[in-house]
Amino acid sequence: MSRPVVRVTRRLPGEVEAALAAEFRVELNASDTPLTGPELHRALRESDAVLCTVTDRLAADVIGAPPVRCRLLANFGVGYNHIDLAAARAAGIAVSTTPGVLTDATADLTMGLILAVARRMGEGERLLRRGGWSGWTPTQLLGRDVSGARLGIIGFGRIGQAVARRAGAGFGMEVRFWTPRADAHAALAVGAEAAESVDALLPWADFVSLHCPATPETHHLIDARRLGLMRREAFLINTARGDVVDEVALVKALQERTIAGAALDVYQGEPRVPAELRGLENAVLLPHLGSATREARTAMGLRALENLWAFFAGGDLPDRVA
Ligand code: DGY
Numbered sequence: 096m097s098r099p100v101v102r103v104t105r106r107l108p109g110e111v112e113a114a115l116a117a118e119f120r121v122e123l124n125a126s127d128t129p130l131t132g133p134e135l136h137r138a139l140r141e142s143d144a145v146l147c148t149v150t151d152r153l154a155a156d157v158i159g160a161p162p163v164r165c166r167l168l169a170n171f172g173v174g175y176n177h178i179d180l181a182a183a184r185a186a187g188i189a190v191s192t193t194p195g196v197l198t199d200a201t202a203d204l205t206m207g208l209i210l211a212v213a214r215r216m217g218e219g220e221r222l223l224r225r226g227g228w229s230g231w232t233p234t235q236l237l238g239r240d241v242s243g244a245r246l247g248i249i250g251f252g253r254i255g256q257a258v259a260r261r262a263g264a265g266f267g268m269e270v271r272f273w274t275p276r277a278d279a280h281a282a283l284a285v286g287a288e289a290a291e292s293v294d295a296l297l298p299w300a301d302f303v304s305l306h307c308p309a310t311p312e313t314h315h316l317i318d319a320r321r322l323g324l325m326r327r328e329a330f331l332i333n334t335a336r337g338d339v340v341d342e343v344a345l346v347k348a349l350q351e352r353t354i355a356g357a358a359l360d361v362y363q364g365e366p367r368v369p370a371e372l373r374g375l376e377n378a379v380l381l382p383h384l385g386s387a388t389r390e391a392r393t394a395m396g397l398r399a400l401e402n403l404w405a406f407f408a409g410g411d412l413p414d415r416v417a
Pocket of ligand 1: 385
């Protein structure tokens, strides 16, 4: 049997590309720029599988009507809001993701963002780099303590729980969370307490960290009204998806200082980041680095490979979402 053709939409760590090439007839995207809609459409018609990433917008118009040759979209990443699952199913395409292997990297980065925004690290670095630091003073760039503060987590899957563990055990933070699923077992394991609702969690927390997927239900979950429920001294952290926050309302809250600050790794129209946000000193802004460690990105690639391998071997698709 000839080896399946796998279109890989972005360059991946070398070890992953080598492992893929050993198993499949791989077509790489040498330019490493996001494929356009028509390019993705063609890839779905010319390949047996597509190994895609968050930068591939696989909407219904791109997937199009059957027949398609592609039988599997093996996503490199755990979030899959860029893929229209109903359209994929209708076209007879299965979809898999890479859960678990990026949990620690993303939770670590979340703690980094909490520290960065609370301790004004970005402001300090900008001050120093522009030659504006004239020496230590007792009142310069005072932030707030992270140790012992209250952390509200929205979305309590693997990453939310990993953040709770770090915050509780490492920083003595008091942790509450909200999730639409009953997760009492996980809560006990990480010493966190369930909040009754998002609205109950927001006024309580010093830090609000988002870890829910982007779905129609979570679109603009944090809007102007909910930002208004947060305390003036509180910070918003988003390593989930930009779509969960109404960015216009967030800019207004940061400009008017109705909240103290925000630390963001994801944006509504990535890679576009509004100029108003970029101009704010009380915002820490990263370019979607949640899973960006060599270890995590290699493990994600190898996990996508396992899904491809299992699928074409005719077995179960381990990380199937459609
Ligand atoms: C994920 O896995 O969802 C990361 O955000 C990269 O897509």
